[in-house]
Amino acid sequence: MGKNNRPRGPSNSDQLKKYAEDLTEVYKSEKEKRKELEASKQQLVKYADDLNQTILELKAAHQELQEAYFDTIHRLVLAAEYKDEDTGDHIKRMSQYCALIAEKLGMPAKEVQNIIYAAPMHDVGKIGIPDSILMKPGKLTKEEFEIMKSHTIIGANILANSKAEVLKLAEQIAISHHEKWNGKGYPQGFSGDNIPMAGRIVGLADAFDALTSKRPYKEPFPVEVALDIIKKEREQHFDPDVVDVFLENIDEIVKIKAEVVSA
Numbered sequence: 001m002g003k004n005n006r007p008r009g010p011s012n013s014d015q016l017k018k019y020a021e022d023l024t025e026v027y028k029s030e031k032e033k034r035k036e037l038e039a040s041k042q043q044l045v046k047y048a049d050d051l052n053q054t055i056l057e058l059k060a061a062h063q064e065l066q067e068a069y070f071d072t073i074h075r076l077v078l079a080a081e082y083k084d085e086d087t088g089d090h091i092k093r094m095s096q097y098c099a100l101i102a103e104k105l106g107m108p109a110k111e112v113q114n115i116i117y118a119a120p121m122h123d124v125g126k127i128g129i130p131d132s133i134l135m136k137p138g139k140l141t142k143e144e145f146e147i148m149k150s151h152t153i154i155g156a157n158i159l160a161n162s163k164a165e166v167l168k169l170a171e172q173i174a175i176s177h178h179e180k181w182n183g184k185g186y187p188q189g190f191s192g193d194n195i196p197m198a199g200r201i202v203g204l205a206d207a208f209d210a211l212t213s214k215r216p217y218k219e220p221f222p223v224e225v226a227l228d229i230i231k232k233e234r235e236q237h238f239d240p241d242v243v244d245v246f247l248e249n250i251d252e253i254v255k256i257k258a259e260v261v262s263a
């Protein structure tokens with residue numbers, strides 16, 4: 001075959017043109033992909049923004065609900081204490097004494113938080129005690145005292161069967177805050193570690209506040225006198241560990257007492 005009859009392949013310029021066209025195609029396709037990626041990215045950013053906004057709104061709603069929940073509890077407590085106490089200061093002090101003792105005893109933060117809200121409900125059962133007994137200025141008769149004791153059971157019944165941790169703890173406190181370390185308390189006569197810790201803490205905080213507050217039948221005792229009584233009741237009425245922690249932190253207790261006083 002002669003030189004001039006050889007089949008002609010694509011010329012260099014044709015090949016270059018083909019490469020250029022391919023490259024343009026690749027470039028276009030890459031550009032398209034990048035555009036799609038950018039659009040996806042923008043969409044994701046928008047989703048993230050929407051999600052953040054929803055979380056913020058949910059948090060605000062949760063906060064509002066929680067505040068309404070604790071406000072309701074507080075008002076239930078005020079209703080129960082209305083006839084019995086001059087002001088709501090007793091429950092405020094109680095709550096703070098209990099939280100301080102619980103924290104110093106090393107209880108987890110969540111439990112300390114629950115005690116703050118549950119402790120004020122300890123006497124909620126007094127709502128079921130007749131006024132003639134609840135508001136009697138003098139000493140109660142034996143029969144009247146038996147009825148008065150039932151505020152522990154009434155309170156526990158009011159608070160029973162809740163799924164909320166705070167109310168479960170409040171039920172436990174209502175039934176156990178008049179038990180004594182030596183087993184001579186009521187209503188069940190439990191002793192030592194058989195009394196729930198929260199009940200032991202509330203028992204001491206309640207007694208200290210009652211001793212150092214004015215009541216229709218008595219003037220407030222000075223703190224020193226109240227402390228002497230509590231020391232004598234160590235291992236009798238009160239859990240010795242709770243008494244020790246209470247005494248170790250008496251400065252803070254007295255500070256709470258000074259800050260939360262009747263107007």
Ligand SMILES: [Fe+2]
Nearest residue numbers: 122123177178
């Ligand atoms: Fe009580």
